[in-house]
Amino acid sequence: MRALRKEVGLSRAELARRASVPASTLRNWENDRGFPTLPVVMRLAEALGVPAEWLAGGGGRPAEDEPEPAQQKPRRRRKASIP
Secondary structure: OHHHHHHOOOOHHHHHHHHOOOHHHHHHHHOOOOOOOHHHHHHHHHHHOOOHHHHHOOOOOOOOOOOOOOOOOOOOOOOOOOO
């Protein structure tokens, strides 16, 4: 969350204000101490300009024109050969 906040150019205090949470609580979340509730995730995502699913999933900011990865077939394992 910290990297995304910095990427969009928001201070911790400004993001906390926009999401209506204490800056100290936001600092804890950025340091992996606790997790925001779903309503707060929604407000944080809106303030950061990303979908809530990306923020909740811990993903970074998506590339605007990056296609979704194609699903790959599972690889078959080779049988071990015994000499």
